[in-house]
Amino acid sequence: xxxxxTSVFADDSVEDRDFRAEVRxxxxxxxxPELVGRAAHPTPAELxxxxxxxxxxxxxxxxxxxxxxxxxxxxxxxxxxxxxxxxLEAPTxxxxxxxxxxxxxxxxxxxxxxxxxLPRILSGEIxxxxxxxxxxxxxxxxxxxTSAALDDDHFVVKGHKIWTTQGQHADWMFALVRTDPxxxxxxxxxxxxxxxxxxxxxxxxxxxxxxxDAEFAMEFFDDVRVPRxxxxxxxxxxxxxxxxxxxxERMVTGHPRTAANLxxxxxxxxxxTGAADDPAFRQRLAAIEIEMLAFSAYFRxxxxxHMAKRAPNSLAPVLKIVGGELAQRAAELLVEAGGARxxxxxxxxxxxxxxxxxxxxxxxxxxxxxAGSVEIQRNVIAKRVLGLPSS
Amino acid sequence: xxLLLSEQQxxxxxxxxxxxxxxxxxxxxRRLMAxxxxxxxxxxxxxxxxxxxxxxxxxxxxxxGLGTLELALFHEEAGKHLAATPLAAAASAASCxxxxxxxxxxxxxxxxxIAGAKIVVPALGGAGLGYGTDxxxxxxxxxxVPLLDGAHSFVPFAAxxxxxxxxxxxxxxxxxxxxxxxxxxxxxxxxxxxDGTSSSDIAFAATPVEIVADGSTAERxxxxxxxxxxxxxxxxxxxxxxxxxxxxxxHIKTRRQFGQAIGSFQAIQHRxxxxxxxxxxxxxxxxxxxxxxxxxxxDAAMIAAVKAKSSRSALDVVRFGLQMHGAMGYAEEHEIGLxxxxxxxxxxxxxxxxxxxxxxxxxxxAET
Numbered sequence: 001x002x003x004x005x006t007s008v009f010a011d012d013s014v015e016d017r018d019f020r021a022e023v024r025x026x027x028x029x030x031x032x033p034e035l036v037g038r039a040a041h042p043t044p045a046e047l048x049x050x051x052x053x054x055x056x057x058x059x060x061x062x063x064x065x066x067x068x069x070x071x072x073x074x075x076x077x078x079x080x081x082x083x084x085x086x087x088l089e090a091p092t093x094x095x096x097x098x099x100x101x102x103x104x105x106x107x108x109x110x111x112x113x114x115x116x117x118l119p120r121i122l123s124g125e126i127x128x129x130x131x132x133x134x135x136x137x138x139x140x141x142x143x144x145x146t147s148a149a150l151d152d153d154h155f156v157v158k159g160h161k162i163w164t165t166q167g168q169h170a171d172w173m174f175a176l177v178r179t180d181p182x183x184x185x186x187x188x189x190x191x192x193x194x195x196x197x198x199x200x201x202x203x204x205x206x207x208x209x210x211x212x213d214a215e216f217a218m219e220f221f222d223d224v225r226v227p228r229x230x231x232x233x234x235x236x237x238x239x240x241x242x243x244x245x246x247x248x249e250r251m252v253t254g255h256p257r258t259a260a261n262l263x264x265x266x267x268x269x270x271x272x273t274g275a276a277d278d279p280a281f282r283q284r285l286a287a288i289e290i291e292m293l294a295f296s297a298y299f300r301x302x303x304x305x306h307m308a309k310r311a312p313n314s315l316a317p318v319l320k321i322v323g324g325e326l327a328q329r330a331a332e333l334l335v336e337a338g339g340a341r342x343x344x345x346x347x348x349x350x351x352x353x354x355x356x357x358x359x360x361x362x363x364x365x366x367x368x369x370x371a372g373s374v375e376i377q378r379n380v381i382a383k384r385v386l387g388l389p390s391s
Numbered sequence: 392x393x394l395l396l397s398e399q400q401x402x403x404x405x406x407x408x409x410x411x412x413x414x415x416x417x418x419x420x421r422r423l424m425a426x427x428x429x430x431x432x433x434x435x436x437x438x439x440x441x442x443x444x445x446x447x448x449x450x451x452x453x454x455x456g457l458g459t460l461e462l463a464l465f466h467e468e469a470g471k472h473l474a475a476t477p478l479a480a481a482a483s484a485a486s487c488x489x490x491x492x493x494x495x496x497x498x499x500x501x502x503x504x505i506a507g508a509k510i511v512v513p514a515l516g517g518a519g520l521g522y523g524t525d526x527x528x529x530x531x532x533x534x535x536v537p538l539l540d541g542a543h544s545f546v547p548f549a550a551x552x553x554x555x556x557x558x559x560x561x562x563x564x565x566x567x568x569x570x571x572x573x574x575x576x577x578x579x580x581x582x583x584x585x586d587g588t589s590s591s592d593i594a595f596a597a598t599p600v601e602i603v604a605d606g607s608t609a610e611r612x613x614x615x616x617x618x619x620x621x622x623x624x625x626x627x628x629x630x631x632x633x634x635x636x637x638x639x640x641x642h643i644k645t646r647r648q649f650g651q652a653i654g655s656f657q658a659i660q661h662r663x664x665x666x667x668x669x670x671x672x673x674x675x676x677x678x679x680x681x682x683x684x685x686x687x688x689x690d691a692a693m694i695a696a697v698k699a700k701s702s703r704s705a706l707d708v709v710r711f712g713l714q715m716h717g718a719m720g721y722a723e724e725h726e727i728g729l730x731x732x733x734x735x736x737x738x739x740x741x742x743x744x745x746x747x748x749x750x751x752x753x754x755x756x757a758e759t
Binding site: 282283286287290291297302305315322375378379382385386388390 | 393395640652655656659673748749751756
């Protein structure tokens, strides 16, 4: 199988087919060559010129309403843009602002917050990071302890955040902080604050990953004063905002494209090493590809239901579980396809692309851990979908 | 997830569910097995009376002109209700007679097939559709009356068939012929399966047959019948998986140990979720491939993927269900065992997970 966005279970309407062709051609012509094949975490500085081009083309925020500078695009068009960029294993534009905090600001922000932040998210001038996890609060996010105490017209923030993707580069952080230490249940005492990372008292320490680069960071807040006007939404209403998965974000976290790119690479590498001639290897690949086919069908089915406003509660967690685990298995098979050269530290040259197999594998760890581990997703389905009782 | 069905498709599925609640189910299956009868004639008459036997026959030939998706909707319900109905075999054979047969053949067979008065069963074989099916087709000798030599293995519903549509080979080209079970030289050896169904080896020795189609027409007709029967078996497997999953959920919500429902334990919850995901993905894949098939887009690799995935999922989900039921799952008295037995038969029918995995692999590498 060659996994292309149009080769398996394409659902594009006639107009969408034209749009996809237009996007494909434009992305090929405009995506900076140094970013092609580099989906994994370029720095914001490397990403900004690409972000800027999409912004100038008017394609930066397909999922945002027009009144806020977005395209007001259909979900199908949103997916097309995302799929055609990721098809080249190129990075999508600065996503924390566009996909995570931007939509929440649009939903609940004050007019001042919208005016201050939305244009700068669109232009890429300001980059954002997400301050959720803490050392003692990972899967059990509601136990977070970083406190924000009101002092007149300011919050005084004290504590730390960790595993913050691109935290060392971000200009602003949207953070979950504890504004009521006595709240029961605990998540009822959490608020969302927008924090300028240049504020006095903020210090940042990059964290190196297995791949050897600093993809995320740890931030310390030492009595950082944050204007009360930077409270997003209601006081103690942060939990609801953090759980708002808006628009296409639900459909791209766990999109089959991630696994598809890896499986295409598996075939490339298998042909080079001879794994492609090994029946045992081919059987294992076939097993994953059949899962991939099933997942692609499920994804298109879910997207169609989403567009018909009939998506079930199970859709987002199933996408995360299957998309994550499948991509991870594909990454594992990629290294195996390399045989004795699989664990090589240097890149492989495949056509014009250079691919680092272990890095692809290391990168895949995040698929089953980030944004709610697959175990937490299973708990969610057990309770909310299958109606199983709590212990 | 809900399938994206038209109003008419939803009604057909609901109608099939109501029908099968009446003429199938665990108790009825037990009675049928105890009686030693090979087929539930009353159930088949009810299925045919509802118009299903002509589902794949175009309306201009008196059928209802439906597609593989509708057939799959019926068979998922059949799986849920343990109905071992020959519908997919009979409906795809009727469709083949309508598409390929000459006026005389149609006049003699089609009306009875659509009414359910006669059941024609495809005997196609084919490489990659299970161990012992090597793709060697019976050979047809030309003559005033063409004569057939050879055999087909593992043909379901053959024991009670009124005729066979036989895939054969003549001078290197594929032909499709109609043979009567009581014709000269036909020897049928039937093996009873653990779930009450049966499967037969059919041997032909200088058996006279009537040619229905040859060349590429025959190949297309064979592929269409294989697709319909394989997809229908997959749909039944998914129905079984869905029924067993529901049964297991009911059980773990009510069965109490250590002072609480066992469904409150995370070890059990996560297995229940994985079983749920297996059913969801299998059903989406099946439905999608049926839709593609009905649009003329589904290739053989996709159909192989469906059978591999649904066979694996059904066995996995049934294993989960059995485990949840503890010792009860090992007791003949509990109906979950009936579902397991049916899943074993259907997952092996037309080739199982391993066979279709290999087939998918061969087809998908051949593409590139």
